[in-house]
Amino acid sequence: MKVRTEHIKEAVREYSFNEPAESFPVLAEMVAAGECRFTGSVQVALTAGRELDHYRVEGTVTVPVQLDCSRCLCSFDRTVHSEFTIFFREDSAANHEEEDEVELGEHDLISTCFSGDEIDLLPEIAEQVALEIPLKPLCSENCKGLCPVCGIDLNSGSCSCIIEQKQSKFAALKDFKVRP
Ligand SMILES: [Zn+2]
Ligand SMILES: [Zn+2]
Secondary structure, three states, rough: OOOEHHHHHOOOEEEEEEEOOOHHHHHHHHHHOOOOOEEEOOEEHHHEEEEOEEEEEEEEEEEEEEEEOOOOOOOOEEEEEEEEEEEEEEEEEOOOOEEEEEEEEEEEEEEEEEEEEEEEEEHHHHHHHHHHHOOOOOOOOOOOOOOOOOEEEOOOOOOOOOHHHHHHHHHHHOOOOOOO
């Protein structure tokens, strides 16, 4: 997933890539850690061109993913979709700033460095996908989760367990009195 700078020095060009998720070390690590499973390849469509002292790469990345709900533990499918704008600056001795991220409108603007005559997009694209994978996935905003007592999936059934935690919290509040 590389773009040669000589191809985009004079004109803005369009690129599209289709890579298996395993090609991205960051994503392969997430799969190994059990955070998610990619069910298709990573599709990237972008434009790249020169702008003042940097190269501007703008586009979208899409990949189907399977996640486990953090409440009810069921597996569900999602499509990760992210829009990005990345500025690549040529890495030189005089230009050794830290990477910075500036919030701009709907999506983040990322500025990063590259050296040589080609820009490797792979690490930045992987980062975009990783950012979109929730730490605590939910199959639905209203997922009721599992009963902590009997373990039944409360989305598809109900039980008559009494959840002790809530009761004791209220009991504690009742006993608490403000002295005059
Ligand atoms: Zn759920
Ligand atoms: Zn129960």
